[in-house]
Amino acid sequence: MKRLLQGYARFRRDVFPQRKDQFHLLADSQQPDVLFITCADSRVVPDLILQTEPGDMFLCRTVGNIVPPQGQMPGGVSATVEYAVEVLHVRHIVVCGHSDCGAIKAVLPPDPSDTRDHRNLHRLPLTAKWLGYLEPAWKFLPPGVSTGDPRTLHVALIRANVIAQLENLKTHPEVARALAHHSLQVHGWYYDILTGAIDAYDQQQRRFLSLEDWAEKNAEGSF
Numbered sequence: 001m002k003r004l005l006q007g008y009a010r011f012r013r014d015v016f017p018q019r020k021d022q023f024h025l026l027a028d029s030q031q032p033d034v035l036f037i038t039c040a041d042s043r044v045v046p047d048l049i050l051q052t053e054p055g056d057m058f059l060c061r062t063v064g065n066i067v068p069p070q071g072q073m074p075g076g077v078s079a080t081v082e083y084a085v086e087v088l089h090v091r092h093i094v095v096c097g098h099s100d101c102g103a104i105k106a107v108l109p110p111d112p113s114d115t116r117d118h119r120n121l122h123r124l125p126l127t128a129k130w131l132g133y134l135e136p137a138w139k140f141l142p143p144g145v146s147t148g149d150p151r152t153l154h155v156a157l158i159r160a161n162v163i164a165q166l167e168n169l170k171t172h173p174e175v176a177r178a179l180a181h182h183s184l185q186v187h188g189w190y191y192d193i194l195t196g197a198i199d200a201y202d203q204q205q206r207r208f209l210s211l212e213d214w215a216e217k218n219a220e221g222s223f
């Protein structure tokens with residue numbers, strides 16, 4: 001908590017005065033272009049990774065960057081998506097998973113070599129229920145992935161889950177409508193904490209490319 005209080009003092013003293021005009025412009029309205037849905041993990045800091053500023057992105061953070069399908073769990077995520085699309089008219093939704101995601105690890109078979117494995121799902125009924133939404137991810141594992149190596153499987157399932165949650169996202173009627181009208185694009189990303197690199201899911205090639213390659217390939221599009 002001390003760290004937070006010190007940070008706040010620094011923000012009020014050094015940061016806010018320099019950016020006062022920017023904050024004043026944002027005081028009464030926001031027009032973010034992007035809804036960014038990512039994991040609650042403390043190591044994923046979107047504004048740092050993407051160098052975004054206040055007002056740039058509407059954020060939604062959930063354990064495992066899960067987006068329950070429409071109708072199954074009306075709650076915070078559904079309301080956030082609905083508001084972002086219907087009221088803010090965001091043009092892009094990014095679902096971003098990340099390396100070493102504990103949510104995904106919790107649904108993998110135990111790794112005997114991992115001493116940090118602290119899963120106790122029987123004591124966490126709400127988490128266990130929530131992680132049930134990871135189940136469809138197994139369907140999106142690339143063919144031929146080695147399920148024998150826990151680390152390989154972990155990364156593959158994190159990526160597969162990004163695809164699964166994109167599919168869940170598309171079941172939300174406002175998202176489906178905006179996609180049909182070409183007023184919205186959805187994107188699946190994987191962020192590697194170790195290297196800082198992002199890979200993007202190419203929905204035509206059905207594989208992940210570096211975000212740089214993906215951007216080059218889509219340069220002709222409306223991104």
Ligand SMILES: [Zn+2]
Pocket residue numbers: 039040041063064065098100101102103
């Ligand atoms: Zn995570």
